Amino acid sequence: GENVEQHPSTLSVQEGDSAVIKCTYSDSASNYFPWYKQELGKRPQLIIDIRSNVGEKKDQRIAVTLNKTAKHFSLHITETQPEDSAVYFCAIGGGKSTFGDGTTLTVKP
Amino acid sequence: NAGVMQNPRHLVRRRGQEARLRCSPMKGHSHVYWYRQLPEEGLKFMVYLQKENIIDESGMPKERFSAEFPKEGPSILRIQQVVRGDSAAYFCASSPHRDSTENTIYFGEGSWLTVV
Secondary structure: OOOEEEEOOEEEEEOOOOEEEEEEEOOOOOOEEEEEEEOOOOOOEEEEEEEOOOOEEEEOOEEEEEEOOOOEEEEEEOOOOHHHOEEEEEEEOOOOOEEOOOEEEEEEO | OOOOEEEOOEEEEOOOOOEEEEEEOOOOOOEEEEEEEOOOOOEEEEEEEEOOEEEEOOOOOOOOEEEEOOOOOOEEEEEOOOOHHHOEEEEEEEEOOOOOOOOOOEEOOOEEEEEO
């Protein structure tokens, strides 16, 4: 089945710095790659997604890049703020998705 | 337009009891997915249902777990004879289209099950 590896598991940055989280996957048939933000005790919220016909997508301070040849995709958060602190999950596919194990991001004021 | 509704939000059960978790998809959505999130872990797919049909239950434990999505009413995830290892957050998600690898899904707020 599909396998997703997410790195790093924890990430601490100073407010205003950038944060990058990377995921690698094994199934070359995947065409949809969402990223979720989950705050403690809350549901995963979709923050950005990318489909395989696009190499990069940006939404304000958040961007995702996809390299299908190398089978990896990354989340980039610029000008981080304390409210960005949360657990971030990458996933492969929609509907029946395979999730990474998560990255705990801490933004220090 | 209400989102995916789950209840109860929190449920405490003693070992050996039954837990029933309910999920109403977003209006206009007919496809429901259940995921389980163990403490400090990612989400794991359990089951995909349409009205009156189980489409994919490859992630469901073989024993004690069952799911349904009747013609009328919410989808129900049922756990019989709960054990401490069943303690987790159970998330329901829905989508408007038949399952594909590119569907965006929308999560409910989750049901937190604690087995004591």
